Amino acid sequence: MKIFSVIIALFLTPILFKIDIYQTKSNDVVLLGYGVNQSVGQTFTAKHNNIYNIKILVNNSNLEYKQPVIFSIKNSPSDNTDLRQIKFSGENIGSNYWLPIKFPPLPDSKDKMYYFELRVDPQSSKNFEVRRSKTDTYRYGNAYVNKQESNGDFSFKVYYKVNIIEYFSSIFSDLYAKITEDRQFFMFYLSLVTLICIFLLYEVFLK
Amino acid sequence: MFLLFRKHQKVISIFLAGILLRLLIMPFTGHWDLTSLHQVAQSLYSGGTNAAYQYYYAIYPPLAYIFLGFWQKIINPFLFSDFLSFLNNEVFVSFSSSHALRYFFLLKIPYMFFDIGIGILLYSMMNEQEKKDKIFLLWFFNPITLYATFAWGTLDIIPTFFIVLSLFLVNKNHNMISAVMLGIGASFKAFPLLLLLPLCLISMSGVGKKKIFAIIFGLAPFLLILFPFLKNSNFVASFFSSEQIQIIQHAGFYIGRGENLSLYYIFYALLILFLSNYKIKKEHLSWFFFLVLFVFYAFSAFTPQWFVWGLPFFFMVCVHSNLSNKWLVFITILYFSIVLLFEVTLNFGLFAPLDISLLDYPSIGDKVSSFINTNRLMGIIRSCLSGIILWLVYITKPKRFYEDI
Numbered sequence: 001m002k003i004f005s006v007i008i009a010l011f012l013t014p015i016l017f018k019i020d021i022y023q024t025k026s027n028d029v030v031l032l033g034y035g036v037n038q039s040v041g042q043t044f045t046a047k048h049n050n051i052y053n054i055k056i057l058v059n060n061s062n063l064e065y066k067q068p069v070i071f072s073i074k075n076s077p078s079d080n081t082d083l084r085q086i087k088f089s090g091e092n093i094g095s096n097y098w099l100p101i102k103f104p105p106l107p108d109s110k111d112k113m114y115y116f117e118l119r120v121d122p123q124s125s126k127n128f129e130v131r132r133s134k135t136d137t138y139r140y141g142n143a144y145v146n147k148q149e150s151n152g153d154f155s156f157k158v159y160y161k162v163n164i165i166e167y168f169s170s171i172f173s174d175l176y177a178k179i180t181e182d183r184q185f186f187m188f189y190l191s192l193v194t195l196i197c198i199f200l201l202y203e204v205f206l207k
Numbered sequence: 208m209f210l211l212f213r214k215h216q217k218v219i220s221i222f223l224a225g226i227l228l229r230l231l232i233m234p235f236t237g238h239w240d241l242t243s244l245h246q247v248a249q250s251l252y253s254g255g256t257n258a259a260y261q262y263y264y265a266i267y268p269p270l271a272y273i274f275l276g277f278w279q280k281i282i283n284p285f286l287f288s289d290f291l292s293f294l295n296n297e298v299f300v301s302f303s304s305s306h307a308l309r310y311f312f313l314l315k316i317p318y319m320f321f322d323i324g325i326g327i328l329l330y331s332m333m334n335e336q337e338k339k340d341k342i343f344l345l346w347f348f349n350p351i352t353l354y355a356t357f358a359w360g361t362l363d364i365i366p367t368f369f370i371v372l373s374l375f376l377v378n379k380n381h382n383m384i385s386a387v388m389l390g391i392g393a394s395f396k397a398f399p400l401l402l403l404l405p406l407c408l409i410s411m412s413g414v415g416k417k418k419i420f421a422i423i424f425g426l427a428p429f430l431l432i433l434f435p436f437l438k439n440s441n442f443v444a445s446f447f448s449s450e451q452i453q454i455i456q457h458a459g460f461y462i463g464r465g466e467n468l469s470l471y472y473i474f475y476a477l478l479i480l481f482l483s484n485y486k487i488k489k490e491h492l493s494w495f496f497f498l499v500l501f502v503f504y505a506f507s508a509f510t511p512q513w514f515v516w517g518l519p520f521f522f523m524v525c526v527h528s529n530l531s532n533k534w535l536v537f538i539t540i541l542y543f544s545i546v547l548l549f550e551v552t553l554n555f556g557l558f559a560p561l562d563i564s565l566l567d568y569p570s571i572g573d574k575v576s577s578f579i580n581t582n583r584l585m586g587i588i589r590s591c592l593s594g595i596i597l598w599l600v601y602i603t604k605p606k607r608f609y610e611d612i
Binding site: 017018019022024025055098157159170171174175178181182185186189192193196197199200203204 | 224300307308562563564568
């Protein structure tokens with residue numbers, strides 16, 4: 001009975017989240033670790049409150065890199081204060097892997113610029129790849145290598161937490177945005193669906 | 208005229224409701240399988256065979272891509288300049304396109320023609336009005352087709368149509384043309400070839416030369432389509448090494464020297480020998496189609512879209528045998544249990560055109576893996592499904608369906 005309740009609870013109370021911003025193009029890499037770079041980072045501007053998870057596209061060839069990695073979020077690259085800091089083992093870094101880094105939500109993140117960073121111990125052996133786009137594909141931020149502004153943008157996704165009402169209201173507002181962006185199609189589509197509904201109702205009530 | 212209309216009123220209502228369901232699903236669901244099919248099709252037209260079959264996911268015979276590319280030409284007036292990037296970009300970018308819903312809708316329209324065609328053929332193959340209504344209802348409201356074809360966007364409905372058409376033509380005594388239809392179906396996806404031998408052996412019982420000609424006619428479209436592409440190394444590597452072709456061999460037992468006996472091949476060989484030595488009534492051909500395809504499911508880790516192939520014949524068997532609805536419910540529940548254990552892109556993630564974040568949600572399989580190994584659970588579910596399938600094969604077996612040649 002206990003296991004059954006746990007299973008029900010597990011499925012009835014999902015953590016709801018939505019994607020805030022993303023840059024998924026990746027045609028370049030930066031090596032992080034032994035003999036190469038100590039830190040990589042990216043500035044971004046959050047669109048929503050409660051950002052809580054950032055995924056970064058990484059590649060740990062042959063899962064060689066096993067040393068600790070420190071992830072931090074600051075207000076800017078030059079800021080010394082970490083808003084959030086997470087330390088994790090390099091064993092969590094897979095091959096061609098969207099590395100998820102969850103942290104306590106930043107409640108008032110909307111329209112604020114942040115800087116996230118991955119840094120390693122310069123004495124660490126081995127290295128791993130952090131993937132990025134060669135060109136500047138994300139307009140509202142920049143890539144940084146060793147705290148210096150660099151070309152392109154790292155491949156990343158930012159997520160924010162929502163409750164169930166916020167989730168469905170954002171679905172409807174996104175759908176409304178898509179409808180207004182492609183009015184022609186939706187006018188045709190709604191007309192077609194309405195026509196079929198009319199015929200169907202006529203058929204069903206025809207005696 | 209009015210009475211004829213009244214007689215078919217129920218069927219018209221079912222048809223309209225079925226179409227409405229499909230329309231409600233089509234624009235709001237999508238999977239990269241659909242965009243990748245069209246990406247390969249687009250490459251075939253613009254860059255030729257080498258360009259098309261460079262993709263590791265270009266695993267289907269050429270007619271599938273030729274047809275889809277042709278469809279792209281037809282809908283071209285309704286496409287925008289971002290259509291190519293919709294096909295070629297990474298999923299997160301393409302699904303977020305402002306025209307994504309339009310494109311998903313347009314790309315699924317051709318499936319509707321084949322889907323409606325199957326419904327009409329099934330309807331016309333039944334003798335009594337009650338059976339016609341039932342099979343029409345089963346076809347247009349079955350959730351498996353709605354999921355695999357109109358939500359996921361796989362093209363299995365197209366070769367399935369040609370198999371059903373082939374059965375229809377056998378019923379009309381056009382046996383040679385029915386074999387050709389299987390060949391055309393195989394030019395989209397190779398599996399209809401599994402039915403060629405049973406079709407020839409049953410529909411042309413006792414006439415040796417005709418059987419051989421029928422097999423040749425059946426293979427001809429498939430080989431003619433394939434032949435010009437065989438000199439292309441990309442095509443050969445992609446098509447013949449596809450995991451889907453090899454999956455049929457995995458259920459078996461090891462006999463030494465690195466060799467395995469395949470359960471399905473053993474079954475198939477026995478079936479062909481049986482059909483070669485006994486005369487089977489043509490009216491039972493639909494049951495044999497059901498047998499060949501559903502035993503395939505029972506002995507393989509089928510991917511969910513393959514289930515569409517055998518559905519029309521399963522429904523025919525259900526209607527002819529007056530099978531209890533509980534079996535339909537069991538099969539559907541087990542099928543969707545398998546679907547839910549797959550990666551999220553194949554279940555909730557199909558609604559990614561509405562919310563791209565769904566692609567990053569953990570799947571039910573991920574959640575369940577804390578309690579039980581997901582592969583083991585999948586194996587249990589598949590075993591239950593296999594057991595039910597084999598039981599259904601037994602209980603629906605036609606009485607006195609064979610006699611000595």
